[in-house]
Amino acid sequence: MEKNHSSGEWEKMKNEINELMIEGRDYAHQFGSASSQETREHLAKKILQSYHKSLTIMNYSGELDQVSQGGGSPKSDDSDQEPLVIKSSKKSMPRWSSKVRIAPGAGVDRTLDDGFSWRKYGQKDILGAKFPRGYYRCTYRKSQGCEATKQVQRSDENQMLLEISYRGIHSCSQAANVGTTMPIQNLEPNQTQEHGNLDMVKESVDNYNHQAHLHHNLHYPLSSTPNLENNNAYMLQMRDQNIEYFGSTSFSSDLGTSINYNFPASGSASHSASNSPSTVPLESPFESYDPNHPYGGFGGFYS
């Protein structure tokens, strides 16, 4: 039995992530007792930064699996190699989840979307769960081969709580837009829509190291990094007015490791990045709470 890629490398990542998360937690603590607006802002940045970095690493590791192992399916085929299909096995995809709460007062008809357009492709009753789980994938899966997917499930007890788990990395052009539209409009020339994630991941990691020291007073530290962070759903959610970021995000890799974090976050970001750049407030997968429409979102398929 061997793991996907050098476990030493993974160990390193794991440690790094761990540190980052602890760091984030500390900031979150401070955030709670921070009095001045400035301090809070600063701390918020820090917190996001920690998460961002962690995710970047997670994503990076996910890609690593795919590339170096040409599929990353740990077992079942040891001598069987699919021709150059980087058909990322789901297992090796980066994955994280977060809880989102629908603000009671806010109109439920507002859109909560994480900036991407999703298409629902399935719904399933989950054992022990009161509500069904919705399965979504990126609208551009077919056209652009974007593999990102997510699952949305309403919490048993608290109907105002949604648990969303994301998988895979957005490689669609939308990824470039989301990441930049929302935080701040300072695109860099390198943000072409053509970049594949494999490159982006690495670049991102590198960039991050530079930019971590460079962000000035951008609204969000993440703004400067390309594509990748679009997967940072947690922050995308924070920006929404109707949904409060609930303060719990967990990342997990395939290697049986998972890290959970809870913190008292009060997302207060404002801007407006929705899937449709201009008009139609496309319903979000999360909030259709009609008896008829458990979730909005997308549904779709693939040959």
Add this chain to the structure above:
DNA sequence: ACGATTTGACCCGC
């Protein structure tokens, strides 16, 4: 007419 959603069937890993 076309794209999105619904929903039962199918597939696959445990």
Add this chain to the structure above:
DNA sequence: GCGGGTCAAATCGT
């Protein structure tokens, strides 16, 4: 065999 995830035909909405 069971449960979770995906497919794809039918249906719905625009």
